[in-house]
Each structure stands twice: as structure tokens, then as C-alpha cells.
Amino acid sequence: MRLLTHNFLASNVRGVSTGYPLALEVAKSSIKEVELNADFLRGILPKLDWRALVAAASAAGFPDLLAAEQPQEAELFADGAADAEGSAIRRLHHALLEIHVDEGALVCPDSGRSFPILKGVPNMLLHEDEVRH
């Protein structure tokens, strides 16, 4: 699971109102490089919860990867930024799409319910008594 998916996952336990963001616990992670696509990042940016992404990157061992506040679009998508080492857009790309959480857990901020991540797959399956009706 990458941090992109973490950013869009919420706790689904019965009785929880927001259940977001899920606290990320990382036991094992890996990095897989992929090509940067500025159009994808431009499209997803307005939907991102920046704080949740910063917290997740930090939990994955990259506390200084992202600025605390979301950078301006003008900075992110400035000419040449995608090719500039250490630019805001490269950092965003790295955080969202290149960090993989292989083993760990997602913890519901409201209920404390822990969802395991095994072999890269978060398990959001609930027990019968936890399901919303």
C-alpha cells in the first residue's frame, strides 16, 4: 500500500463518525521508483489531505520529506520543477507513489481499532458486530 491509498482510506467501524486520518504504523517499508507524472499530481492535489500525507510520510521514516503546509501550485508546477532534484513536486511524488508500506497497521483515531497491513495489503474487513447497518 502506498501513501496515496492511505490518504483515501478511513475507518469503517460501526459508531465511528470520521475515522480519519488513520494513524499509520510501519514495521517494514520499501521504495519503488516510478516516473513522475505532473498531470496526475495536479489532478489529485485538490483532493489530498495534506496533513494526513505529512503524518504518513513521517510514520514511514521521512519526517522532513514534505513541508508542513501544502505548497502553492505555482511552486509545485513551476517550469523545470519536475526535473529539479529535491523540488516540492518530486517530494510529493515520492511521498504519494514511491513509498510502499509492506507490513504495519492502520489505527482508527476514534475507536483505536487496528487494521493490519500484511504483505502490502491493508485489511479493512470487519467482524460481524463492527459492521454498520
Next chain:
Amino acid sequence: MSAGDSAAVSAVEGKLAELSTSCDLRTLPRRGKPASARTLNTAQIPLVASHPEVYEPCDDSFALVDALLSDKAQLLALQPSLCLEVGCGSGYVITSLAIMLRQLGSGTQYLATDINQHAVETTQGTLGAHGIHADVIATDIVSGLEKRLAGMVDVVVVNPPYVPTPEEEIGIKGIAASWAGGLNGRQVIDRILPAVRELLSEKGCLYMIALEDNDPLGICHLMNEKGFASRVLLKRCTEEESLYVLKFWQDAAVSTNASQSGKSPGSDSSWLSPFRSFWHKNGSSS
């Protein structure tokens, strides 16, 4: 159990027996033979991972992938940012989708869910063997994603559990979840449709398999009431079953028609005509 119930049960058993001849998960040769047009643009069957509790690529999986291939130009033109498969099983379909849209590169990201824990692992294996990445989640339909992912998914593909079975078979873990569809095979489908409608973006499309028994026309009608146009992309008849691949997309004209008339559109409404002509053209051919 009343006499009526047992008749229904034996009908169901007959259906299951039919299913296992058309697509036997246990005894018959397990690997379907892909048509040649399929091989370059799809997952390679020898690389598809397997597990005794996970549905192997079958006629329905191939029909869905063939329909996606036939619609490849539209899929590419859509330039989807996010694609999702609900019920990914072996991973054959989501891997094939990613391969056929390869030229979109990392502009397109993939997500897949399954309720069967063995299936999510198997899907990871299939993706990995093809050098493709998708984020895979073990969950019921899209539970946990519905809030934050609402309106964001451009392509959804589903080969749902569609076989009519007794209701009690729903919720059985493992391989049974890959076919058990409850009453008319619609029980899981009818939970998938509203969830997927919420996730689809304005330009988003849903591709879904349905069986004749699921009342595909009724499904299109229901989606039409929610503002979705529909088309039959493919119909395939085996001796045992008639499979349809349905495509749905939001259409402003359809939703105004449906709301203005205050009732569901009649059978001669224009939204139905592509469907009908397909029906007439192909319906009696086999």
C-alpha cells in the same frame, strides 16, 4: 422447508452444476485458453498466480477483458487517473487493464479490492509477476473508501458473484464468495452498484459482467433512473449461461429525462435503443 423452497434449491443446485461444467474450479483443466488477440494486451495466463480458495480466470473473466480491449480506444481517450476493480480474485482483470493502458504510464493509478484474503494476496502475486503495481485492499466492496474517494474514480471494473444461490450462501468465506449471488444472483450486485455510483467521477465508467438470470435489462433500467446511460459491450453464450458485459456512464440527458417524466423511462425510450438493437442483433444468434 416448503416444497417451493426445495424446488428453488434444486434449481440452484442445477445452476451450480451447470456452472461447474462451464467453469470448473476443481476438476477440469484449469487454465482457459486466451484468444490470440488477447495475449499481447493482457495478463499472461502462465503468470497469473493461483490459490485453491481463489477464483481462476474463467469465461467471465475473459469476456470482461475482451470487452475492455474492444473499448480500449475510449479508455485511453478518457485518460483515467484512478481505476478500480471490485472483487479482483486472481488479479487477471486489473493486471490486464493496466497492461492495455500501459501507455498512460504513471498518469493512471490502480486500486483493487476483494473480500477474500487469499484473493488479495493472489492478486499481488499476479501484479508482481507482470511488473505492475496496484494498491490492493481487503475489504467488503469499497468499505473504507466511500467517503474520501467519492467522485474520484474514472474506471471501475467488476466481475461480481452473480450466480443465483440461496441467500444463506452469501457471506461464506473463501471461494464460495466468488459466485454466491443470492436471489437472482443480484444480492451482491445490488450492493455494488450504489457504492460504485458514489465513487465514479463525472466522466467515469463502470464495466460489469451480468448473467441473463441477473436481468441485465433491469440493471440498466435501474442505473438509468440514477442518471446513467448504458450499453451492452459484449454478449457471450456458452451452453450453460449467457454473459453480458455492460458499460455505464453518467449522462445528463438521461437523468433529466428520468426526472422530468417523473417515472422510469418506457421501453421505447431512446436510452434503451442501443441496448435493444444489440438485443435484436445478437440476442437470438446463439
